[in-house]
Amino acid sequence: MSSDISVKVGSVELKSPIILASGTCNFGHELSEYYDLSILGGLSSKGLTIKPRVGNEGVRVAETAAGMLNSVGLQNPGVDYFIEHDLDYMDSLGCGRIINVAGHSFDDYVAMIEKLDPHKDKIDALEINLSCPNVKAGCMSIGSDPEQIKLIVSALRERTDLPLWIKLTPNVTDIKTMALAAQEGGADAVVLINTLLGMAVDIRTRRPVLRNNTGGYSGPAVKPVAIRMVSECYQVLDIPIIGCGGISNYEDVLEFMIAGASAVEIGTASLVHPTCPVDITEDLKKWSEVSGESLSSLTGTLKLW
Ligand SMILES: Cc1cc2nc3c(=O)[nH]c(=O)nc-3n(C[C@H](O)[C@H](O)[C@H](O)COP(=O)(O)O)c2cc1C
Structure with a gap:
């Protein structure tokens, strides 16, 4: 018996659903010191900004009962440095090359895409993070305003043929409206979800644990929220979904795919167990072999009551 864990996200073919x-x-x-990253479907770069960022000061990660909070604040070397020093390395890894882009304004996003597009032979998809809580357009986060989402996605669509994966924030009332706005703007896929806004308090000092006061909550506890959002969006979208949030084993991957994901991303779990993507990949292959089903055939097979 053979296994088939390859998937497609629109035009992007991945050898595995794991990013x-x-x-x-x-x-x-x-991570390449721990295992051969070519087993992966892909790797999404640290969020890049137009200028280098040192990130937030003080305590910026905190463990919680079933996950973690972070307020790293988009620490990164800036897009120019990345193109010069890291893009070739990412290209050499032998897995899908996903470049994550963050901005502080409409103009930032446009300028970033104009810098990255000439390197399209080394990029499989641009993942546009419209979900960073620090990113503001006027008084509102871009990712929580459907008109802003559509405006920015359509502006990027005009400037690149590269697949545009739009990463959305779960910190909204109706995720479907945001996902539909991305689709209307010309997105090739949506990535659901980024972190939930959270806070932890130090009872001795009566101060927030994180120096930034609040942070993004991730890990196993957020999985049901992410699954619900993937399922809701799958029912209304024509474009594929990449599921993300709390995945730590192969059954979590199956759950996301049944709910409607074409591929998935693993974050916090690989901070806890850096080699967990290796185990999950092996387990997915075994599942496909034993069940006789290809993984891609699972997408959206959820039977709602
Ligand atoms: C320390 C840390 C840093 C992150 N930085 C980014 C980032 O730069 N850009 C982004 O789009 N998402 C970022 N995320 C969000 C993750 O990519 C992912 O969407 C989220 O953590 C949920 O998945 P998980 O529960 O598997 O971690 C970050 C998450 C963590 C924990």
Whole structure:
């Protein structure tokens, strides 16, 4: 019996549904000391900004009962440095090359895409992070305003043929409206979800644990929220979904795919167990072999009551 764990996200073919989530694998240098990253479907780079960023000061990660909080604040070397020093390395890894882009304004996103597009032979998809809580357009986060989402995605669509994967924030009332706005703007896929906004308090000092006061909540506890959002969006979208949030074993991957994901991203789990993507890949192959089903045939097979 053979196994088939390859998947397609629109035009992008991946040998496996497993992508390392942005911000939890940098550009691959560190994790490649633990295992051969070519087994992966892809790696999503740390979120890049137009200028280098040192990130937030003080305590910026905190463990919680079933996950973690982070307020790293988009620490990265800037897009120019990345293109010069890290893009070739990512290209050499032998897995899907997903470049995550963050901005602080409409103009930032456009300028970033104009810098990355000439390197399209080394990029499989641009993952546009419209979900960073620090990113503001006027008084509102771009990712929580459907008109802003559509405006920015259509502006990027005009400037590149590269697949545009739009990463959305779960910190909204109706995720379907945001996903539909991305689709209307010309997105090739949506990535669901980024972190949930959270806070932890130090009872001795009566101060927030994180120096930034709040942070992004990720890990096993957020999985049901992510699954619900993937399922809701699958029912209304024509474009594929990449599921993300709390995945730590192969059954979590199956769950996301049944709910509607074409591929998935793993973040916090690989900070806890750096080689967990290796085990998950092996387990997915075994599942496909034993069940006789290809993994891609699972997408959206959820039978709602
Ligand atoms: C330390 C840390 C840094 C992150 N940085 C980014 C980032 O730069 N860009 C981005 O789009 N998402 C970032 N994320 C969000 C993850 O990519 C992912 O969407 C989220 O953590 C949920 O998945 P998980 O529960 O598997 O970690 C970060 C997450 C963590 C934990």
